[in-house]
Amino acid sequence: MTFSNSKWAAVQGRILPLILALLLSLSILPGCSGESGVESSSPEGSAGIEQPAAEEEVAAPEAAGDGEAALDVSQLPGYTGSPYVVIADNVPGLTEADAEGVTESYSPLDALGRCGVAMAVVSPETMPTEERGSIGMVKPSGWHTVRYDDLVDGKYLYNRCHLLGYQLTGENANEENLITGTRYMNVEGMLPFENDVAEYVERTGGSVLMRVTPVFVGDELVARGVQMEALSLGDGGQGVSFNVYCYNVQPGVSIDYATGESWRSDQQGAALSSSQEMDYVLNTSSKKFHLPGCSSVDRMAEKNKQAYTGTRDDLLSQGYDPCGNCNP
Template sequence: MKNYKRGRFARRILLGIVIFIGIVYLNRVSILQRIVALGSQSQLLNIDKQSNSLTQNDELVNLKYTGQTAVEINHNQPTFSQNDLQIKEGGWQKLSSLDWLGRPQVANALLNLKLMPPSQKYQTRERLTIKTPGYHAIKTGTNNTDWLYNRSHLIGYQFTGLNNEAKNLITGTRQLNADSRVNAKSMVTYETEIADYLHQSKNNYVRYQVTPIYKNVELVPRGVHMMAESNDKTLKFNVYVFNVQDGWTINYLNGNAERRE
């Protein structure tokens, strides 16, 4: 009888350990976020950070939104090297690996008409099924199409036809994707500019780079840094697009959001 009780007790302990490990695994991202966040508040860590010069990403993440969704960086001049602009290999795209939090990183491409997918009139686009970091289905209005977040492509679908790829999708507001205000600019503004240029000639190339900008361990980027330069230099830009939605307060750590009164 004693052996039976001991065995039952041991099984209960084992079950408890398994449940605990399962809970930790399912919540590993939020737990890791908290650990890193606490560490970042350390005085020693802050002193170390202050001793290093700010990177461009540090500067971008600290930019303040003042009502203009897209702002120019470096006087709108891209910073590609001559080697970056080589077109001898033809069109291509390269996506970075996800980081330890599962977040997409910088995406690079040399865009050309040959990479572009058939018109959706002839080929139906597959439905997006990837759950991007920090994504929540939050309605901003009564219409079923009025959602706070989109799953935003870094390299737009229209350029390469890449759709359900976790390395190429971030949680982005509708305003980041396509700001509907009069004369406002957003990602679609610059993507349309590139697409129009590429359609002009099969000999047109555009070196393109899109970088999501995260603050510390936040899952939702504060914005995206977009750079492009054509092989004939007639098209070029260097902009930062804020991942914001007017009238809403976003918790970039986990993607929760509240409407401002």
């Protein structure tokens, strides 16, 4: 049969739509899905299915970053009278493998002149054999010379605190090993743990891997405290093993960690009696309470945030802990 051009065009106009409809119903056109609900293998598939996966991929790096970040003092108990608090059941985040190739290691000062992590394998060979020299020429970040004769044993609020004690490494006027620390942190917080390491090394002739990390918040020049970790080598930590955070505080004195300025506690509202009513912000999830201006409040989920006016004692009795950042 012979078709004229006009007749052939008419046939095409009727047949092609039928063929297209059939192909769609059989789900064989690329990039399309039929009523069966089977996902396309193309990365441009259903937005309703792909979006949760994309959100998880974004969240995962943030969670990993948080885990790798420096110790978050806002997650630690606030200072309540003890010079230190135990971390991770007192188990150091160190292994004997970390000691390989290490004798002593100090971080270079950052852009604000602040110290970083200090690490050493303490042994009889690293301990000093001569008297300590002067370190008065070193001015750590946030340094101030200030006295509180009736409040501080030794009169001066700040010491030039060795991250790794002189008795352990013989490092003296090393600016990468000295921070601005209160007399209280230096003597009551850090020294007992340094003595434990020194005693073990002297008694056994063995070695101890030690790491000390100053903990700064934001751009503050004075550390909120130091994390001290130690593990005796060759015995799996049977001789010495600890993981503690020492508070850089001085009873009776309040400190502006951003600058190093200080004042007697009874002169500032943040250090008022624990039985006096004040405004706080509660985190009902972590069970911590904060001063309203604390930086941790800005990062708090709204559903967990609760304004509270009352006394510090009342919050403690309700099971809340003071924030380790703002020390309310």
